[in-house]
Amino acid sequence: MAAHLCRLHHISLHVSNVNKIVHDLRSKFNFDFFAARLTEKTGQYAFRRGSAVFLVNEKSNPVGHELNERGSQRELPSMSSFYNSTDNRVRFGDKTSDIRKLDFLYDHYPHYSVDTVCNVCFEVEDVERSFNALRDQGCQILVPPKKVHDDNGLVTYFVVKSIVGNVYHTLLDRSKYHGMFLPQFDELDSTSELRSVDASLCPITHFDHITYACPRRNTAEVMRWYEKHFGFQRFFIDSFNVSSSSNEDMNEGYVLDQDGVGLRLTAMEYWKCSEMGIQLPSKNRMDPDCKFVIAESLPEQGKNQVDTFLEQHRGPGIQHIGLYTTDIVRTAQTMAQAGVEFFTPPPAYYTEVGKRHEIESAGHDPQMLSKHGILLDTALNKEAMSQPPSERYLLQIFTKPIFAEDTFFLELIERRGATGFGEGNIRALWRSVQAYMENEKEDTQKQKSDVSLKTGKC
Numbered sequence: 109m110a111a112h113l114c115r116l117h118h119i120s121l122h123v124s125n126v127n128k129i130v131h132d133l134r135s136k137f138n139f140d141f142f143a144a145r146l147t148e149k150t151g152q153y154a155f156r157r158g159s160a161v162f163l164v165n166e167k168s169n170p171v172g173h174e175l176n177e178r179g180s181q182r183e184l185p186s187m188s189s190f191y192n193s194t195d196n197r198v199r200f201g202d203k204t205s206d207i208r209k210l211d212f213l214y215d216h217y218p219h220y221s222v223d224t225v226c227n228v229c230f231e232v233e234d235v236e237r238s239f240n241a242l243r244d245q246g247c248q249i250l251v252p253p254k255k256v257h258d259d260n261g262l263v264t265y266f267v268v269k270s271i272v273g274n275v276y277h278t279l280l281d282r283s284k285y286h287g288m289f290l291p292q293f294d295e296l297d298s299t300s301e302l303r304s305v306d307a308s309l310c311p312i313t314h315f316d317h318i319t320y321a322c323p324r325r326n327t328a329e330v331m332r333w334y335e336k337h338f339g340f341q342r343f344f345i346d347s348f349n350v351s352s353s354s355n356e357d358m359n360e361g362y363v364l365d366q367d368g369v370g371l372r373l374t375a376m377e378y379w380k381c382s383e384m385g386i387q388l389p390s391k392n393r394m395d396p397d398c399k400f401v402i403a404e405s406l407p408e409q410g411k412n413q414v415d416t417f418l419e420q421h422r423g424p425g426i427q428h429i430g431l432y433t434t435d436i437v438r439t440a441q442t443m444a445q446a447g448v449e450f451f452t453p454p455p456a457y458y459t460e461v462g463k464r465h466e467i468e469s470a471g472h473d474p475q476m477l478s479k480h481g482i483l484l485d486t487a488l489n490k491e492a493m494s495q496p497p498s499e500r501y502l503l504q505i506f507t508k509p510i511f512a513e514d515t516f517f518l519e520l521i522e523r524r525g526a527t528g529f530g531e532g533n534i535r536a537l538w539r540s541v542q543a544y545m546e547n548e549k550e551d552t553q554k555q556k557s558d559v560s561l562k563t564g565k566c
C-alpha cells in the first residue's frame with residue numbers, strides 16, 4: 109500500500125547564506141515572508157505566494173561569517189529587523205517572543221555540502237498508517253513520527269528518504285491544527301513591514317512542477333519508487349505533438365536528442381486521497397496539483413545543464429521548480445525590476461517568421477515577450493487543435509541559478525490550455541543555458557590566465 113498524499117504542503121531549502129535567500133525570496137521574487145522559527149542554532153523562514161510555500165532552513169555557519177553569492181566569506185549582515193541579539197528576543201513587527209531551544213522541526217538536518225532544495229513535504233491523512241506502510245516496504249525513515257503542538261493545535265509528521273539523491277519527504281497531518289503554518293512557528297503580523305507588498309504584481313498561484321536531475325538510466329527506478337510508495341502515475345508530457353511521430357515512448361520517456369540537446373524527460377503526477385476513493389473534509393477538488401519531472405542527460409550531445417547540476421550539486425536532486433503564474437509578463441517584469449536574472453533566448457527567436465506568427469496568433473506581442481525573455485510554445489496535439497491558438501499554448505521563463513553553484517533555478521510558467529512541456533521552449537532554454545555555460549567557462553579561463561600572468565605561473 110502506498111502512502112496517501114493529500115496535497116503538497118511546502119518545499120524546503122537548506123542554505124548557508126540564509127540572509128541572501130531570505131532577501132531574494134522576499135524582495136526579488138516577491139514572496140510573502142509570513143512565518144519564522146528561530147532557535148539558538150538555526151532559523152527556519154516560511155514564504156508563500158498562493159499555495160506555493162518555501163521553507164528556508166539555515167545551515168550552520170562559522171559564527172559571524174557566511175558565504176557570499178559566489179562562495180567567498182563576508183561579514184554576516186544583520187537580520188536586525190526581526191532578530192535582536194542584544195536581548196535574545198525574536199521580533200516580528202511589534203511582537204516579541206523568547207528564543208526556544210528546540211530541534212530542527214518538520215525536517216531532517218541533511219549535512220549536505222552545497223546549498224540545496226531537498227524536501228518536498230506533503231500532507232497525508234494518516235501519519236501512522238503511511239509510516240507503517242513505508243517502513244514495512246523497506247523505505248529509509250529519517251525521522252520517525254513526531255508530534256508538535258502549540259496553542260493552535262497539533263501536527264504529526266515523519267520524514268522518509270526518497271530514491272533521488274538527497275531528496276526526502278516530510279509527510280504530515282495538520283488536520284488538528286488551526287494556525288496559519290505549523291506549530292512552533294511565529295507568524296508575522298500582517299502589518300509588519302517585512303510582509304511583502306502587492307501580490308497582484310506577481311500572481312503566482314501554485315507549484316506547477318518539480319524537476320529532478322538524475323544520472324543516466326535512472327528514470328525507471330525512480331518511477332517505480334514513486335509509484336510503489338506514493339502511488340504516483342505516469343503523466344505524458346508530449347501533449348504538443350500532432351502526429352504519431354511523438355518523441356515520447358512508454359519506456360523511454362520523452363527524448364530530445366538533436367541540435368545539441370540531449371535530454372530524456374519523464375513525468376509523474378500524484379493522485380490525491382479523494383481520487384483514490386477516500387473523501388477528506390479538507391480536500392478541495394479544485395486544488396491544482398504539481399507534476400514531477402525526471403530529467404536525464406543523454407551522452408551523445410555533449411555536456412549540458414543536467415550534467416552540470418549533477419557535478420556542482422554533487423549528486424542527483426531537485427534541479428528546478430516551475431511556479432505557475434496567471435500573468436507571466438507582469439510577474440517577469442516585476443521580478444526583473446527587483447533584480448531577478450533570467451535566461452534570455454537569442455533575439456532571433458522572436459524575429460523568426462514562424463515564431464513571430466505563433467506569438468501573435470496566441471494574442472501576444474513578440475516585442476513584449478522579447479523584452480523579458482519569455483518563451484512561447486503552441487500545443488499541436490489532436491485535442492488542442494480543436495481550440496483556437498489563443499487557448500492552447502504555454503509561456504515559460506527560467507531564472508539563472510539562485511545559489512552560489514550552478515544548480516537550482518526557478519521557472520515561471522503560464523499555461524493557456526497546454527498541459528505538457530514545449531519542445532521549442534526546452535530547445536530555446538537549452539541554447540541560452542549552453543551560451544551561459546560557455547561564457548562562465550571563458551570567464552573562469554580568463555580569470556585563471558590573469559592570475560598566472562600576475563604570478564608568472566602557467
Ligand SMILES: O=C(O)C(=O)Cc1ccc(O)cc1
Nearest residue numbers: 319401403413414529530534
Ligand atoms: O521544460 C520544462 O519546464 C522542464 O521542466 C523540462 C526540462 C527539464 C530539465 C531541463 O534541464 C530543462 C527542461
Ligand SMILES: [Fe+2]
Nearest residue numbers: 319428430519
Ligand atoms: Fe520546468
